Amino acid sequence: MMQEQAHILVADDERNIRTNLAALLESAGYVVDVARDGEEALDICKQRRPDIAFVDLHMPKLPGLEVLAQIRALSPKTAVVIITAYGSAASAVEAMKLGAVDFLEKPFEPKIIGILAEEILFRRAMQPGASFDDLMHLADLARERNAVLEARGYLKAAMTRALDRPEAYYWLGYLSEAQGDQKQAIRYYYMAVTARSDYAPAVEALKRSGKLH
Known part of the structure; x- marks a missing residue:
């Protein structure tokens, strides 16, 4: 709001x-x-x-x-x-x-x-002291309720807590792709593999999109 x-x-x-x-x-x-x-x-x-x-x-x-x-x-x-x-x-x-x-x-x-x-x-x-894992859990709950705006808010807060963790980038890409924004989705997937090159969900998403072979 x-x-x-x-x-x-x-x-x-x-x-x-x-x-x-x-x-x-x-x-x-x-x-x-x-x-x-x-x-x-x-x-x-x-x-x-x-x-x-x-x-x-x-x-x-x-x-x-x-x-x-x-x-x-x-x-x-x-x-x-x-x-x-x-x-x-x-x-x-x-x-x-x-x-x-x-x-x-x-x-x-x-x-x-x-x-x-x-x-x-x-x-x-949001509660400023929330941890990365807490925010990811809240994002999961929001996604289950189809509360996309809320889920994105939690994921982006988690992203700023731990820039070297790939999970938030990946799920932001997933949500962007689900909403038809393929360009933004690919950007987030690349950010996930930049954070961790062997993060399988993001690697597979990029392969599926033809951006990684």
Whole structure:
């Protein structure tokens, strides 16, 4: 459930992306600021301390990873999502090791932004001390109830608890595939085998998709 009047920052040097994402998020009830470059994004964070910041990896003045690092220092409670047109499993994991809570690869369906914002706010409301295994168990229970949004929230929280464990990546891929998002599913499966190259469920999923032989 959406936190009332949550504040979101969209930082991207592409005007169409800024405008479209801001309109979509505002229509969902969020307060939205936009930034054209890294310096403007940091200025907004200093003034507003947003709940969520969607930050493009490649922006003028300050690159996305530097913006991520400075937001983490300036406003630790702000959840940062990295947006990239040059995504890979390795760069996504690198961004998350630096403190990003999630990533998006261009092009993406605009509606994903609203779903992701809701997931992030759901994760924030969780018990902060929950372990990786506890979160995976809660995700299993949510999947059994067909509560996909809730399951994804638990899985992404588990993912940030243990970036070197493949299970959360795999199940996020499984859910993405079940929802018809094959591109995102393959990304998560690759992240699972990046975490552990012999993790059989992810290896088999990639073989099934023709991405691994």
